[in-house]
Amino acid sequence: MRPRRLLGLSLGAGLGWLLFAPTRVRPVAWEGPGLTPSRTGGPYADNGRLNTAQLLAPVLGLNAPESVAADAQGRLYSGFEGGAVVRFGPDGTAPEVFANTGGRPLGLRFHPDGSLLIADALRGLLRVGPEGSVQVLATGAEGIPFRFTDDLDVDRAGRFVYFTDASSKYGWPHELLDLLEHGGHGRVLRHDLQTGETVVLARDLNFPNGVTLGPEDAFLLVTETGAARVHRLWLAGERVGTLEVFAANLPGYPDNVRFDGTGTFWVALPSRRSPLLDAGARQPWLRRVVARIAERAHLPLPEESMLVALDLNGRPTAFAQGSGPDSYGYITQVLPVGDALILSSLHGQTLARVPVAQVWDPA
Template identity: 85%
Template sequence: MRLRTLLGLTLGAGLGWLLLAPTRVRPVAWEGPGLAPSRTGGPYADNGRLDTAEHFAPVPGQTSPESVAVDAQGRLYSGFGSGAIVRFAPDGSRPEVVANTGGRPLGLRFHPDGSLLVADALRGLLRVRLDGGEPEVLATGAEGVPFRFTDDLDVDRAGRFVYFTDASSKYPWPHELLDLLEHGGHGRVLRHDLETGDTAVLARGLNFPNGVTLGPEEAYLVVTETGGPRVHRLWLVGERAGTLEVFTDHLPGYPDNVRWDGVDTFWVALPSRRSPLLDATARQPWLRRMIARISERVKLPLPEESMLVALNLEGRPVAFAQGSGPGSYGYITQVLPHGEHLILSSLHGETLARVPVAQVQS
């Protein structure tokens, strides 16, 4: 009898904590993305094309390469969890630390002048000159609102405008799950003018806008919205300038970075398969508040998998690759087309990896 009473009191206290404990997360009810695409048929069927990936040389003392950029000599660069910027030879060998942002580097792009532009989650928009010196802070906020989660970026061919995302103005790195649970529209897409130093907001009210890339003729941006989960097109020129439209929205996972191949394909990383729990509780904010109380104290992982998708210029999937075997490279956060390969980065990986483009498109 005493044991049953003790168990009852314990369960009651646990339920009371889940219902009443303080939390900064204020979930918003929304319609949700609908049913996830089939894993057995259609464009997103499991295919094992990523079950074998060639891993680059390990980097002593470094983990979690989130993004990757390539310089004029074909060398590859990635930002690691320690703040280090690591350079690899074109074949993935000979890694060496060439800089450190002092924060958490996420998106990387090379400026036409050879400097490296960095979206640093903790420090804002940076420029790193690889010949030495401290990183230059270009912007830390816009319209009086500080950046809390500077995420990804692209730069125009003229080298004047940097387009980038602040994934959340409320939840800093590494609390992306709290932003996804709240669905409060704290994300923005921005443009920084390197000549004047001005930063303008191009789009707001997004739920964790993540990857960004310029499209053909620099007429528009393609922006991934992890909390959608969907991909947008933001027009920059013409009659539709300033218009944000859905590019694609029936994805099997949460989109991260996106890169254009310069011809006709956008490569989107999908680090995590969609969570049935998040999908099912879209209209029940009180349930997501309970989940948030736990996730503020314990890291709750999303369903990790190895996935990527290629979209054509109309936003339709033209290639999909998935893997879950022991040789796959999980939690892919960026896919960079480079010659005959796709270079992969991962927040949960120890180094970069690559797979042949032909293997993905077969």
């Protein structure tokens, strides 16, 4: 057989596989998040403010600290691949394994009683005692098991835990498949620590990710990674139960969000928006082609250092971006602690710190 003909047959077979090979991903057409914000002007312009970051002490043999929480003594805690929850000193030194969930710990929050609440992607909603013992609080709701328990917050009274199950179809670590499908498999839930009851507060979201309670616990912010936006779910007042868009058309896919207790919500953006995903919003066949590859190979989203601060009305008040060799990439959470921001990353080996003043526009 001639080489040219052989090449043609090979290319044809490859194209046929991309177009017709079986896949469990069933992409849904949608309108898309809008025109990607400019990188050269406007509130999300490149500025290099995250080109440097101070790394905390290395954690040997562990990777991917996804979330971070601080206890009453100022010590920092983060969950790593393999299930380890590591505790750092207030100055970011002396890391030690505090507990092991036996799963994949993602979102972390401290309960008012000092116990550590964890959204574990594999094991569900957990509670860790001061000595490191692990208790499972919930593994499903409405007969549907959690497959991607992602982030959480607890109210000031210590009774209700609000959390997300990012995808009931695609478990950890297949978030890209959920983003490609855009099938609305995510839920926002509330767990009652007194009664043990878990109820669904919102559903049909596309990878609901980070959550944080607002002032007076009047509302809950929820980042919807698959739509590059943030929702507000009202928990009190005349609009209780209402889910509304709080901030839309973000420059990247939002991950965790944290409230500073006064007037700022800090949103981590681990990845720039993908032009391919944006262009394919109304082209399910195109996303199905990408899904066939993603099911068999690792297709990373465009990594960058990014975070945005939103005010109480959802307006951006600060944006920081970086891409230098000393930047801290794929930021999954921003935790304000004093005059610093503590950063976590799925692609890092430890946590990082930047001064708050470094990310604000000096003007």
